[in-house]
Amino acid sequence: MTSQYTYRGALEASERINWRVEDIIGGEKRLDFTKPFMPESLAQVKQLSFLAEEEKRTLNQIRGHEYLSMFGLVEEFILPYIVDHARSQLGADDYCVRALLRFAGEEAKHIHLFKRFREEFETGFGSKCDFIGPAEDVKRFVLSHSPLGVGIAILHIEWMTLRHYIEGVKDNQDLDPQFRSLLKHHWLEESQHTKLDTLMVEALAEAATEKDIDKAFQEYADIGAFLDNGIKQQTEFDIESFVNATGRNLSKSERETMTAAVLKGMRWTYLGTGMTHSNFLATVEQISPEGKKQIEAMAPMFC
């Protein structure tokens, strides 16, 4: 049983949405640093009882900067992947070609959007926040895998983005309105990407042998492990950014507690929310019930 999504439906929805980066950030539209940027379900900083309220907010905002940077990073490999896939489909149905080219255009716009927010953040935050990379190395590593393996990883990313907005942001009035608007506008377009990526993954799986499919699930796990290594390194950067921003002297045990909380929050944000998404798992199960079991066995480490 394949999904009921269509290229035409995704294209029409995308044409109705159609926002511009300039409408969302810049000019009067500034980040408000008196507010948190990330929903607590992802930031997971409130439990750190040894921090004052402003310190928790600062750590939350650092996690916001990391979110902007992480999406900037993953969109850098999603864009060429979609462009390559669109090129391979140029002789296909007109709606398919147009929907895929629009998908690529939207990801290019998202790269720009996340970059603009990062510039605004850097202007207003007051101290430097480091981020892993370079994006070029990550892109090279991820795209060295088979199209089906990368497609499954991207499907995970698309569904997790939807979940971030629906579960943590949609009804949350506490967050900075500008950051909330970013997550909302991203969600609006990612909603079509989940459908298009499902169609792409289904088509690739249909043409694949059983061996190709097993390999793709191994690749998905390898890409996940690679991202998890980046997450571990980024956890250290987030803690350093916090120390730089607040001048706070953390004791050894405070630092350990904070490191564990940030690592857990990041793993849930970028890995757990995708791996346990029911729609992601439904597509995966249809391709390989065994592949789904493997993902379910890995998931608790990131939840």
Ligand SMILES: [Fe+2]
């Ligand atoms: Fe995106």
Ligand SMILES: [Fe+2]
């Ligand atoms: Fe996307």
